[in-house]
Amino acid sequence: MPDRKKVTIRTLQEKKARGEAITMLTAYDVVTARAIDAAGIDAILVGDSLGMVVLGYDTTLPVTMADMLHHCRAVARGARSALLVGDMPFMSYQVSVEEAVRNAGRFLQEAGMDAVKLEGGQERADAVRAIVAAGIPVMGHLGLTPQSVHQLGGFSPQGRSTAAARRLLEDSHALADAGCFSLVLESIPARLAELISRRIAIPTIGIGAGAGCDGQVLVTHDMLGLYDRFTPKFVKQYAALHADMARAFAAFRDDVTTQAFPAPEHTVDLPDDAWNVLLETLE
Ligand code: KIV
Numbered sequence: 001m002p003d004r005k006k007v008t009i010r011t012l013q014e015k016k017a018r019g020e021a022i023t024m025l026t027a028y029d030v031v032t033a034r035a036i037d038a039a040g041i042d043a044i045l046v047g048d049s050l051g052m053v054v055l056g057y058d059t060t061l062p063v064t065m066a067d068m069l070h071h072c073r074a075v076a077r078g079a080r081s082a083l084l085v086g087d088m089p090f091m092s093y094q095v096s097v098e099e100a101v102r103n104a105g106r107f108l109q110e111a112g113m114d115a116v117k118l119e120g121g122q123e124r125a126d127a128v129r130a131i132v133a134a135g136i137p138v139m140g141h142l143g144l145t146p147q148s149v150h151q152l153g154g155f156s157p158q159g160r161s162t163a164a165a166r167r168l169l170e171d172s173h174a175l176a177d178a179g180c181f182s183l184v185l186e187s188i189p190a191r192l193a194e195l196i197s198r199r200i201a202i203p204t205i206g207i208g209a210g211a212g213c214d215g216q217v218l219v220t221h222d223m224l225g226l227y228d229r230f231t232p233k234f235v236k237q238y239a240a241l242h243a244d245m246a247r248a249f250a251a252f253r254d255d256v257t258t259q260a261f262p263a264p265e266h267t268v269d270l271p272d273d274a275w276n277v278l279l280e281t282l283e
Contacts, residue, residue: 007042007083009115009137009181015042015214016203022182022215024085024205025223028054028071032220033078043083043205045117045217046072048090048147053221060146063089065103069111076112085139086113090147093118093127100127104136117184119145121171125178132179140175142168143209144187155232157208159188169196176200184217185209187234208234 005011015022024043027033028050036044050071051063072086086107093100100118107113115137118124128138143158152158159168168188175183182203185193190210197204197213206213218235221227225240255261270278 004040004081006081009083012042012083012182012203012215022203022205024215024217026050026217026220027075027078030074030078033075033082036220037079037082041082042215043085043217044075044079045085046075046087046113047117047219048087049219049221050087053219053227059149061090061149065089065092065106068092069106072107072111072113084112084114085117086111086115088116088118093124097127097130101130101134101136104131104138105134108136115139115181117141119147121167122174125174128175128178128180137181138179139182139184139205140172140180141184141186142171142175142188143185155187157187157189159192165189165192168192169199172196172200172204176202185213187232208232 012022022043023041024045025036025041026045026047026049027036028046033044046068048060048063048068050067051057051060054071055063055067057063068086068089072084076084088100088103088107092103104116104118107116116131117139118127119141121140121142124140128140131138144152144155146155149155159165169192172183172185180202182205183196183200185196185204185206187208190212193204193206193209194212203214205215205217207217207219219227222231222235223238225231225237226242226245228242231237252261269275
C-alpha cells in the first residue's frame with residue numbers, strides 16, 4: 001500500500017459521516033504492527049487481550065500498566081500511519097479519576113499511543129471527561145467487557161434483555177456525551193448495535209456485534225488462527241497460523257534429525273585453498 005496519511009480520530013469520524021467502514025485490529029509486537037499498518041488498517045488496538053493471547057493468562061485481569069506500556073512501545077515502533085490505541089488495564093482507571101488521568105497520560109507520553117481505551121458505561125463518565133480534558137482521546141468499550149468477567153458471570157453475550165439493552169443505549173449516550181471519540185461494542189445483539197450506531201454521533205466499532213456498526217475489530221491472534229485455546233463464534237479466520245507453525249516446527253525437527261538442514265545454500269564456508277592455509281596455522 002502506498003504511503004498514506006496518519007489516521008487520526010477525525011479520520012474515523014469522517015469515515016462514519018461518509019458511511020465508510022472503519023477497520024481495527026489488535027497488535028502487541030513490532031512485526032504485526034508493521035504488517036497491519038502496511039495493509040492499510042485504520043487503527044491498531046494494543047488490547048489487554050495481550051494477557052490471554054500472548055501472556056497465557058485465563059483472563060485479562062492480571063495485565064499491568066508495565067505490560068501494556070512495554071507492548072505499546074513495540075507497536076509504536078512498527079506502525080507509521082494507523083491510529084494507535086492503548087488499552088487501559090484492570091485497576092488503572094477504576095480507583096480514582098486522578099489515577100485514570102495519570103495512567104492515560106503514560107500511554108501517550110511513554111509509549112507512543114495516540115489514544116486510550118477503557119471499559120464501562122455511565123460509571124466511567126467522570127474519568128472519561130477528565131482524561132479528555134487532559135487532551136487524551138478516549139475510546140469506550142461496552143457490552144462484553146472482559147475486565148468485568150467475574151461480575152458478568154463469564155465471557156457471555158450481553159444486552160439480551162430489555163433492561164440490559166436500555167442500559168447499553170444509555171451508557172452509549174453517556175460515553176459519547178463525556179467525550180469519547182469512538183465506542184467498541186462487544187458481543188451484543190446485531191440489531192441493538194445497529195440502533196446504537198444510528199443514535200450516537202461517534203463511530204462504533206463492533207466485535208461480535210453484527211454488520212450494523214460503523215467499523216469492525218478483531219483480535220489478530222483469533223483472525224490469524226494463531227491462538228489455539230478458544231475461538232469465539234463471531235471470529236472469521238483468515239489464516240491457520242497455529243497449524244502452519246506446528247507444521248514448520250515438525251519439519252525443522254525432521255530436517256535437523258535427518259541432516260537435510262543446513263544444506264550448502266544455508267552454509268557459509270571458506271574456499272578450499274583459504275581453508276588449507278587457515279588449517280596449517282591452526283595445527
Ligand atoms: O483487548 C482487546 O483486544 C479488546 C478488543 C476485543 C476490542 O478490547
